[in-house]
Amino acid sequence: MRFHTRKWVKPEDLNPNESLFGGRLLQWIDEEAALYAIVQLENKRVVTKFMSEINFISSAKQGDIVEIGIVPTTFGKSSITLRCEVRNMVSRQPILTIEKLVMVNLDEEGNPAPHGKTKVEFVKDRVDRN
Structure with missing residues:
Protein backbone atom coordinates (compact mmCIF):
# COMPACT_ATOMS: atom_id res chain seq x y z
CA MET A 1 0.00 0.00 0.00
CA ARG A 2 1.34 3.41 -0.94
CA PHE A 3 0.49 6.27 1.37
CA HIS A 4 0.13 9.28 -0.92
CA THR A 5 -1.30 11.95 1.36
CA ARG A 6 -0.62 13.21 4.85
CA LYS A 7 -3.02 15.33 6.89
CA TRP A 8 -2.27 17.19 10.08
CA VAL A 9 -5.10 16.95 12.61
CA LYS A 10 -5.94 20.51 13.66
CA PRO A 11 -8.46 21.87 16.22
CA GLU A 12 -11.12 22.43 13.53
CA ASP A 13 -10.94 18.69 12.65
CA LEU A 14 -11.95 17.53 16.13
CA ASN A 15 -15.26 16.23 17.43
CA PRO A 16 -16.62 16.97 20.96
CA ASN A 17 -14.59 13.97 22.19
CA GLU A 18 -11.41 15.85 21.12
CA SER A 19 -10.52 13.19 18.55
CA LEU A 20 -10.60 13.39 14.76
CA PHE A 21 -14.17 13.79 13.50
CA GLY A 22 -15.07 10.78 11.36
CA GLY A 23 -16.80 12.96 8.78
CA ARG A 24 -13.64 15.01 8.27
CA LEU A 25 -11.60 11.85 7.75
CA LEU A 26 -14.15 10.55 5.23
CA GLN A 27 -13.97 13.89 3.40
CA TRP A 28 -10.19 13.53 3.13
CA ILE A 29 -10.54 9.92 1.92
CA ASP A 30 -13.16 10.80 -0.69
CA GLU A 31 -10.94 13.56 -2.05
CA GLU A 32 -7.87 11.30 -2.12
CA ALA A 33 -9.83 8.52 -3.88
CA ALA A 34 -11.12 11.00 -6.47
CA LEU A 35 -7.63 12.36 -7.13
CA TYR A 36 -6.24 8.85 -7.44
CA ALA A 37 -8.98 7.86 -9.91
CA ILE A 38 -8.56 11.08 -11.92
CA VAL A 39 -4.84 10.43 -12.35
CA GLN A 40 -5.31 6.74 -13.19
CA LEU A 41 -8.24 7.21 -15.57
CA GLU A 42 -6.87 10.44 -17.06
CA ASN A 43 -10.25 12.15 -16.74
CA LYS A 44 -11.26 14.91 -14.32
CA ARG A 45 -14.91 13.75 -14.46
CA VAL A 46 -14.91 11.05 -11.78
CA VAL A 47 -17.47 10.49 -9.03
CA THR A 48 -17.78 8.29 -5.96
CA LYS A 49 -20.37 5.57 -6.50
CA PHE A 50 -19.92 3.32 -3.47
CA MET A 51 -18.07 2.95 -0.18
CA SER A 52 -18.23 -0.36 1.64
CA GLU A 53 -18.21 -0.77 5.39
CA ILE A 54 -15.97 1.77 7.08
CA ASN A 55 -13.96 0.19 9.88
CA PHE A 56 -12.78 2.72 12.47
CA ILE A 57 -9.96 0.95 14.33
CA SER A 58 -8.53 3.76 16.45
CA THR A 81 -12.34 -0.03 -7.33
CA LEU A 82 -9.94 1.03 -4.60
CA ARG A 83 -9.02 -0.09 -1.09
CA CYS A 84 -8.09 2.48 1.55
CA GLU A 85 -6.09 2.42 4.76
CA VAL A 86 -5.47 5.34 7.09
CA ARG A 87 -2.74 5.19 9.73
CA ASN A 88 -0.90 7.39 12.20
CA MET A 89 2.30 8.45 10.43
CA VAL A 90 4.50 8.31 13.53
CA SER A 91 3.19 5.19 15.32
CA ARG A 92 1.97 3.40 12.15
CA GLN A 93 -1.12 2.47 14.17
CA PRO A 94 -4.07 1.80 11.84
CA ILE A 95 -6.93 4.29 12.17
CA LEU A 96 -9.40 3.15 9.51
CA THR A 97 -9.89 0.74 6.61
CA ILE A 98 -12.35 0.74 3.72
CA GLU A 99 -12.24 -2.44 1.67
CA LYS A 100 -14.11 -1.12 -1.36
CA LEU A 101 -14.40 2.38 -2.84
CA VAL A 102 -15.89 2.47 -6.33
CA MET A 103 -15.13 5.50 -8.48
CA VAL A 104 -16.92 5.94 -11.84
CA ASN A 105 -15.51 7.58 -14.96
CA LEU A 106 -17.97 10.01 -16.60
CA ASP A 107 -18.33 11.52 -20.06
CA GLU A 108 -19.04 15.20 -20.73
CA GLU A 109 -22.78 14.68 -20.17
CA GLY A 110 -22.22 13.05 -16.76
CA ASN A 111 -22.91 9.47 -17.88
CA PRO A 112 -20.69 6.48 -17.04
CA ALA A 113 -18.11 6.10 -19.79
CA PRO A 114 -15.57 3.37 -20.59
CA HIS A 115 -12.04 4.37 -19.64
CA GLY A 116 -10.05 1.63 -21.37
CA LYS A 117 -7.66 1.10 -18.44
CA THR A 118 -6.72 -2.35 -17.13
CA LYS A 119 -3.79 -1.70 -14.78
CA VAL A 120 -2.08 0.95 -12.71
CA GLU A 121 -0.06 3.43 -14.72
CA PHE A 122 2.44 5.82 -13.26
CA VAL A 123 2.70 9.36 -14.64
CA LYS A 124 6.41 8.91 -15.36
CA ASP A 125 5.56 5.97 -17.66
CA ARG A 126 3.01 8.05 -19.59
CA VAL A 127 5.58 10.79 -20.12
CA ASP A 128 8.21 8.30 -21.29
CA ARG A 129 5.94 6.79 -23.95
CA ASN A 130 5.18 10.10 -25.73
Whole structure:
Protein backbone atom coordinates (compact mmCIF):
# COMPACT_ATOMS: atom_id res chain seq x y z
CA MET A 1 0.00 0.00 0.00
CA ARG A 2 1.34 3.41 -0.94
CA PHE A 3 0.49 6.27 1.37
CA HIS A 4 0.13 9.28 -0.92
CA THR A 5 -1.30 11.95 1.36
CA ARG A 6 -0.62 13.21 4.85
CA LYS A 7 -3.02 15.33 6.89
CA TRP A 8 -2.27 17.19 10.08
CA VAL A 9 -5.10 16.95 12.61
CA LYS A 10 -5.94 20.51 13.66
CA PRO A 11 -8.46 21.87 16.22
CA GLU A 12 -11.12 22.43 13.53
CA ASP A 13 -10.94 18.69 12.65
CA LEU A 14 -11.95 17.53 16.13
CA ASN A 15 -15.26 16.23 17.43
CA PRO A 16 -16.62 16.97 20.96
CA ASN A 17 -14.59 13.97 22.19
CA GLU A 18 -11.41 15.85 21.12
CA SER A 19 -10.52 13.19 18.55
CA LEU A 20 -10.60 13.39 14.76
CA PHE A 21 -14.17 13.79 13.50
CA GLY A 22 -15.07 10.78 11.36
CA GLY A 23 -16.80 12.96 8.78
CA ARG A 24 -13.64 15.01 8.27
CA LEU A 25 -11.60 11.85 7.75
CA LEU A 26 -14.15 10.55 5.23
CA GLN A 27 -13.97 13.89 3.40
CA TRP A 28 -10.19 13.53 3.13
CA ILE A 29 -10.54 9.92 1.92
CA ASP A 30 -13.16 10.80 -0.69
CA GLU A 31 -10.94 13.56 -2.05
CA GLU A 32 -7.87 11.30 -2.12
CA ALA A 33 -9.83 8.52 -3.88
CA ALA A 34 -11.12 11.00 -6.47
CA LEU A 35 -7.63 12.36 -7.13
CA TYR A 36 -6.24 8.85 -7.44
CA ALA A 37 -8.98 7.86 -9.91
CA ILE A 38 -8.56 11.08 -11.92
CA VAL A 39 -4.84 10.43 -12.35
CA GLN A 40 -5.31 6.74 -13.19
CA LEU A 41 -8.24 7.21 -15.57
CA GLU A 42 -6.87 10.44 -17.06
CA ASN A 43 -10.25 12.15 -16.74
CA LYS A 44 -11.26 14.91 -14.32
CA ARG A 45 -14.91 13.75 -14.46
CA VAL A 46 -14.91 11.05 -11.78
CA VAL A 47 -17.47 10.49 -9.03
CA THR A 48 -17.78 8.29 -5.96
CA LYS A 49 -20.37 5.57 -6.50
CA PHE A 50 -19.92 3.32 -3.47
CA MET A 51 -18.07 2.95 -0.18
CA SER A 52 -18.23 -0.36 1.64
CA GLU A 53 -18.21 -0.77 5.39
CA ILE A 54 -15.97 1.77 7.08
CA ASN A 55 -13.96 0.19 9.88
CA PHE A 56 -12.78 2.72 12.47
CA ILE A 57 -9.96 0.95 14.33
CA SER A 58 -8.53 3.76 16.45
CA SER A 59 -8.71 7.53 16.70
CA ALA A 60 -6.37 10.39 15.96
CA LYS A 61 -5.87 13.36 18.24
CA GLN A 62 -4.96 17.00 17.66
CA GLY A 63 -1.40 17.29 16.39
CA ASP A 64 -1.30 13.78 14.92
CA ILE A 65 -0.31 13.35 11.31
CA VAL A 66 -2.38 10.76 9.47
CA GLU A 67 -1.48 9.08 6.20
CA ILE A 68 -4.03 7.98 3.61
CA GLY A 69 -3.17 4.97 1.49
CA ILE A 70 -5.03 3.96 -1.66
CA VAL A 71 -4.53 0.88 -3.80
CA PRO A 72 -6.59 -0.22 -6.81
CA THR A 73 -8.11 -3.69 -6.63
CA THR A 74 -10.19 -3.85 -9.84
CA PHE A 75 -10.52 -1.94 -13.10
CA GLY A 76 -14.08 -2.18 -14.42
CA LYS A 77 -15.37 -1.01 -17.79
CA SER A 78 -16.24 2.49 -16.50
CA SER A 79 -15.04 2.25 -12.90
CA ILE A 80 -12.04 1.68 -10.71
CA THR A 81 -12.34 -0.03 -7.33
CA LEU A 82 -9.94 1.03 -4.60
CA ARG A 83 -9.02 -0.09 -1.09
CA CYS A 84 -8.09 2.48 1.55
CA GLU A 85 -6.09 2.42 4.76
CA VAL A 86 -5.47 5.34 7.09
CA ARG A 87 -2.74 5.19 9.73
CA ASN A 88 -0.90 7.39 12.20
CA MET A 89 2.30 8.45 10.43
CA VAL A 90 4.50 8.31 13.53
CA SER A 91 3.19 5.19 15.32
CA ARG A 92 1.97 3.40 12.15
CA GLN A 93 -1.12 2.47 14.17
CA PRO A 94 -4.07 1.80 11.84
CA ILE A 95 -6.93 4.29 12.17
CA LEU A 96 -9.40 3.15 9.51
CA THR A 97 -9.89 0.74 6.61
CA ILE A 98 -12.35 0.74 3.72
CA GLU A 99 -12.24 -2.44 1.67
CA LYS A 100 -14.11 -1.12 -1.36
CA LEU A 101 -14.40 2.38 -2.84
CA VAL A 102 -15.89 2.47 -6.33
CA MET A 103 -15.13 5.50 -8.48
CA VAL A 104 -16.92 5.94 -11.84
CA ASN A 105 -15.51 7.58 -14.96
CA LEU A 106 -17.97 10.01 -16.60
CA ASP A 107 -18.33 11.52 -20.06
CA GLU A 108 -19.04 15.20 -20.73
CA GLU A 109 -22.78 14.68 -20.17
CA GLY A 110 -22.22 13.05 -16.76
CA ASN A 111 -22.91 9.47 -17.88
CA PRO A 112 -20.69 6.48 -17.04
CA ALA A 113 -18.11 6.10 -19.79
CA PRO A 114 -15.57 3.37 -20.59
CA HIS A 115 -12.04 4.37 -19.64
CA GLY A 116 -10.05 1.63 -21.37
CA LYS A 117 -7.66 1.10 -18.44
CA THR A 118 -6.72 -2.35 -17.13
CA LYS A 119 -3.79 -1.70 -14.78
CA VAL A 120 -2.08 0.95 -12.71
CA GLU A 121 -0.06 3.43 -14.72
CA PHE A 122 2.44 5.82 -13.26
CA VAL A 123 2.70 9.36 -14.64
CA LYS A 124 6.41 8.91 -15.36
CA ASP A 125 5.56 5.97 -17.66
CA ARG A 126 3.01 8.05 -19.59
CA VAL A 127 5.58 10.79 -20.12
CA ASP A 128 8.21 8.30 -21.29
CA ARG A 129 5.94 6.79 -23.95
CA ASN A 130 5.18 10.10 -25.73
